[in-house]
Amino acid sequence: MLKIAVAGATGRMGRAIVQALQASNDEKLVLTAAIHRPDSSLLNADVGEVAGVGKVDVPIVSRIERAEFDVLIDFSPIEPCLRNLRYCVANQKSAVIGTTGFERAQEAEIHAAGTTIPLVFAANMSVGMTLCFHLVQQMAPILAADSDIEIIETHHRHKVDSPSGTAMRLGELIAQSLGRDLDACAVYGRQGISEPRDRDTIGFATVRAGDVVGDHTVLFASEGERIELTHKASSRMTFAKGAVRAAGWLGGQAPGLYDMHDVLGLRDLT
Numbered sequence: 294m295l296k297i298a299v300a301g302a303t304g305r306m307g308r309a310i311v312q313a314l315q316a317s318n319d320e321k322l323v324l325t326a327a328i329h330r331p332d333s334s335l336l337n338a339d340v341g342e343v344a345g346v347g348k349v350d351v352p353i354v355s356r357i358e359r360a361e362f363d364v365l366i367d368f369s370p371i372e373p374c375l376r377n378l379r380y381c382v383a384n385q386k387s388a389v390i391g392t393t394g395f396e397r398a399q400e401a402e403i404h405a406a407g408t409t410i411p412l413v414f415a416a417n418m419s420v421g422m423t424l425c426f427h428l429v430q431q432m433a434p435i436l437a438a439d440s441d442i443e444i445i446e447t448h449h450r451h452k453v454d455s456p457s458g459t460a461m462r463l464g465e466l467i468a469q470s471l472g473r474d475l476d477a478c479a480v481y482g483r484q485g486i487s488e489p490r491d492r493d494t495i496g497f498a499t500v501r502a503g504d505v506v507g508d509h510t511v512l513f514a515s516e517g518e519r520i521e522l523t524h525k526a527s528s529r530m531t532f533a534k535g536a537v538r539a540a541g542w543l544g545g546q547a548p549g550l551y552d553m554h555d556v557l558g559l560r561d562l563t
């Protein structure tokens with residue numbers, strides 16, 4: 294049996310993860326804890342009822358210290374997510390982190406945690422986007438000399454971090470495959486009069502509207518042709534199933550920093 298705790302359990306992703314756990318065919322995965330913020334009116338409510346899957350006998354708690362678990366799946370906001378991670382490191386628990394929007398120093402802390410506990414950290418837990426992460430690294434070195442590279446993402450109106458974690462990861466992987474430093478070559482949005490576009494930059498455009506689950510396009514545009522690699526998520530269950538799969542996979546792993554390539558057995562692709 295692998296005991297799973299979910300942090301951010303009442304959020305959009307948290308509820309989808311509770312649903313995915315209930316629907317999972319992996320009988321060794323058991324939801325044992327759900328964590329929400331201390332001042333929530335939902336404390337002590339049954340998380341299954343909050344997620345719409347009926348009673349699961351798991352009351353929502355406010356502190357990770359009150360949770361009994363082997364693997365934490367965390368989609369809570371940045372500060373609680375980092376606090377939870379520190380608890381996991383101190384208590385040798387495994388973690389799957391799906392939260393996005395971390396600053397560089399916070400990412401460094403997550404990477405360091407991966408030296409002491411089994412940790413999956415992935416801005417996008419879908420199979421399709423994991424494949425796109427691979428594909429852009431193949432495409433960019435072939436196309437970059439003649440192409441402008443732009444990353445365009447659209448998400449629902451409630452999303453607070455931008456560009457999305459996925460867009461940033463796409464940018465990092467493209468920059469890495471071209472030997473560029475993303476911090477030096479990224480251009481975030483444009484307004485007003487500017488010089489003509491510098492081919493060595495990577496542009497980011499962000500759209501926030503309605504209930505869009507998550508669309509990403511990487512555009513390679515040269516004189517005379519363009520390639521658009523587009524991924525569209527139409528259900529949060531796509532990410533939730535990935536997170537649950539990652540938790541089950543982590544159960545047997547040694548300490549290390551992993552991503553969905555490892556979980557899906559696609560590491561040889563990269």
Ligand SMILES: NC(=O)C1=CN([C@@H]2O[C@H](COP(=O)(O)OP(=O)(O)OC[C@H]3O[C@@H](n4cnc5c(N)ncnc54)[C@H](OP(=O)(O)O)[C@@H]3O)[C@@H](O)[C@H]2O)C=CC1
Pocket residue numbers: 300301302303304305306307328329330331333368369370373390391392393394415416417418419454458532
């Ligand atoms: N890696 C991936 O595949 C994906 C990643 N994400 C990322 O996951 C994160 C969550 O997204 P989403 O579910 O849409 O956001 P939500 O805002 O719906 O969910 C976050 C939840 O965390 C709760 N929360 C606030 N404080 C705490 C706390 N101290 N402890 C535990 N929970 C707390 C919030 O409660 P309240 O609202 O009451 O404050 C909210 O219910 C984002 O960073 C998003 O970018 C999203 C989809 C896929």
Ligand SMILES: O=C(O)C1=N[C@H](C(=O)O)C[C@H](O)C1
Pocket residue numbers: 393416417448452456457458459460506507508
């Ligand atoms: O906040 C979201 O919704 C999503 N966040 C992730 C991101 O920032 O990339 C993944 C997905 O696109 C949905």
